[in-house]
Amino acid sequence: MERRSVRLILGGGIFEETAEGEAWYDRVVAVLVATAESRLALAAGGDYDLLAASARMDQSRTLARFLARLLLLRPRKEFLQQTIDLWVDAQHEMLSRLRADWAAILEWGRGSSPGGKVIQIEGELSDRHDGGRSAAILTFEAGWKLVYKPRAMEADGWYSQLLAWLNASEAPVSFLNPRVAVRDGYGWMEFVAHQRCGSREQFAEYYRNSGGLLCLLHLLRATDCHFQNLIACGVHPVLVDAEMLFQPSLQAFGAWTVTDTGLIPNFRFGPGGQTYDVSGLGFVRPQSTHFEVPEWNESGVEFRACRLRPNKNVPCIETEDLEDEEARPYFFAAEMEDGFLQMHRFVEQRQEAFLKQIEKARKLRIRYLLRETMEYYAAWNGEAGASVSLGELQSSHQVFSELRAEELSALRQLDVPRFAMAADSRDLHGIQDCFALSGHELVCSGIRELGEQSLAQKIGQMRVAWAFSRIASSLA
Numbered sequence: 001m002e003r004r005s006v007r008l009i010l011g012g013g014i015f016e017e018t019a020e021g022e023a024w025y026d027r028v029v030a031v032l033v034a035t036a037e038s039r040l041a042l043a044a045g046g047d048y049d050l051l052a053a054s055a056r057m058d059q060s061r062t063l064a065r066f067l068a069r070l071l072l073l074r075p076r077k078e079f080l081q082q083t084i085d086l087w088v089d090a091q092h093e094m095l096s097r098l099r100a101d102w103a104a105i106l107e108w109g110r111g112s113s114p115g116g117k118v119i120q121i122e123g124e125l126s127d128r129h130d131g132g133r134s135a136a137i138l139t140f141e142a143g144w145k146l147v148y149k150p151r152a153m154e155a156d157g158w159y160s161q162l163l164a165w166l167n168a169s170e171a172p173v174s175f176l177n178p179r180v181a182v183r184d185g186y187g188w189m190e191f192v193a194h195q196r197c198g199s200r201e202q203f204a205e206y207y208r209n210s211g212g213l214l215c216l217l218h219l220l221r222a223t224d225c226h227f228q229n230l231i232a233c234g235v236h237p238v239l240v241d242a243e244m245l246f247q248p249s250l251q252a253f254g255a256w257t258v259t260d261t262g263l264i265p266n267f268r269f270g271p272g273g274q275t276y277d278v279s280g281l282g283f284v285r286p287q288s289t290h291f292e293v294p295e296w297n298e299s300g301v302e303f304r305a306c307r308l309r310p311n312k313n314v315p316c317i318e319t320e321d322l323e324d325e326e327a328r329p330y331f332f333a334a335e336m337e338d339g340f341l342q343m344h345r346f347v348e349q350r351q352e353a354f355l356k357q358i359e360k361a362r363k364l365r366i367r368y369l370l371r372e373t374m375e376y377y378a379a380w381n382g383e384a385g386a387s388v389s390l391g392e393l394q395s396s397h398q399v400f401s402e403l404r405a406e407e408l409s410a411l412r413q414l415d416v417p418r419f420a421m422a423a424d425s426r427d428l429h430g431i432q433d434c435f436a437l438s439g440h441e442l443v444c445s446g447i448r449e450l451g452e453q454s455l456a457q458k459i460g461q462m463r464v465a466w467a468f469s470r471i472a473s474s475l476a
Helices: 021-050 053-071 077-098 102-108 154-168 201-218 329-349 351-359 373-377 395-412 439-448 454-476
Strands: 003-010 011-019 118-122 136-140 147-149 180-182 185-192 230-233 237-238 287-299 300-308 365-368 419-422
Touching: 011 419, 021 077, 053 077, 053 118, 053 230, 077 102, 077 147, 102 287, 147 351, 154 180, 154 185, 154 365, 201 237, 201 439, 201 454, 329 351, 329 454, 351 439
Parallel strands: none
Antiparallel strands: 003 011, 118 136, 136 147, 147 185, 180 185, 230 237, 287 300, 365 419
């Protein structure tokens, strides 16, 4: 068994430890977490008192799990110090925002008093951005929950208003619309609980609503609607991340299909022949990817293929009447087509009223991805805090090559790079006119061009996507 030594300077103290195997990791993690806890308590002051002992323990456990994985990559001591600093800053920021918005949060609790304490924190629920910041779910003593998002939430707020307008206008499918509180650079969202469908009738209604949601997101040029951004709440599919609406185009006549939303099957291919689909509706079975994660064993650290599992995006039924095979989404393709068709015609008939809602989104800040998030994760398969192995951008994205330095800078502090722009802009992060058309322009033109011909094309795209999904399922 390999022996390792570490000397860390943390918070003014010095820690030295020599141990064998996993004991080394356990001991170092314990010291790092204790140091972070004391520093957070000192930095947050009275805001730290908003957390019950159980919530503080949740924070510690989340940090411990993160550090345990990080130590497998053998980071340098300076990098560990930086990681602790970022964690303390991010947690302190969340607590200060919680204190500032306390009155509004109490109102969200419908008058019930949380007793001044948060009793549970589920952290690290999203990719890390902007200095280790990540989404979290807070549970209060009264039992209600709130989602904290440390990023600009204007797009989410507008999307919530659009859903409210659609419901009030008696859209042909119903939308579950969680409340959103938009603040400067961050926001809060009402928690959406995962609820299973209990019958075939409910299952069919879920997929009919899914077809309506797919139509809406396609018209809004949304992407990244993968399984982690979709929650099945009874008969309602709920998109819980709306920062990637109004996607622009690099080409004046670029094709845009319903599969581009990421909500229905859109298969990825790994370098080793792997084939997998992580779409919000299509990903219903565990799948292996080409993305590798570090694992500890007696011989050292090995990288193994990551196996993804569906979770809250699946409206699993709790009845013995249906076998698992009969519950596959492609068996409900007709219901999805019906929901899509009805929503498509609803928007076409109310074109001008819908465009007025779109006009309100002109200056929204939306996110644009230079490359797949999986590619960023793969770049960390080396020594943490040191060199990052990031490949070249695909040829169609070479216009963004000058942003590589910013990508690498973010990755070196374990962040997924984030680039934002206005919905009506053709510029990205200082690169002028890099897009042929803005997302806002494309959404408006797409709505004006609605008709039976475009509807038939989109229905055809849906059928092809689910046919491939069914074939892939039979071969698995």
